[in-house]
């Protein structure tokens with residue numbers, strides 16, 4: 001609709017929404033236990049990555065163990081790729097510009113009091129968080145509004161039009177797909193259970 005066709009005194013148009021895809025793996029139950037045990041085994045053997053993280057106690061294999069090279073993770077990896085393709089289709093992103101091979105995939109294990117600070121995924125186009133193991137009280141992931149507001153108005157009641165950040169309660173077998181520039185963080189893990197998340201980065205393919 002063109003702006004000059006407007007009849008009401010004021011209507012609200014949302015032009016630049018932040019799009020997070022949510023994909024649910026129907027086959028998750030079949031792999032959860034095996035891959036959870038595999039992740040815990042990796043933790044015992046593989047040096048921790050994320051050397052610049054403020055969350056230095058959170059175990060991650062960022063740059064130390066690539067899940068794409070481990071055939072045990074292939075079914076989840078394939079599911080994640082399929083969801084990234086669907087995300088691209090839903091956003092009219094040209095699939096010819098997507099490198100469907102993740103450029104990195106790593107695991108993150110959150111024990112009690114572990115967290116991760118606000119961050120983006122540099123040098124990537126699309127990122128995914130896949131929840132391998134968690135429960136209803138596991139630490140939430142937060143996403144931040146991509147615009148840095150230098151004089152934020154006082155908001156009387158938050159809704160989808162004016163929120164500055166949103167949280168998602170992770171569910172096992174769920175993949176969150178988002179553009180890599182989007183700031184996100186993980187709250188402190190408060191319970192004694194282990195929260196395991198698999199992370200993926202996808203890059204653009206140039207002509």
Ligand SMILES: [Fe+2]
Nearest residue numbers: 119121184199
């Ligand atoms: Fe991240």
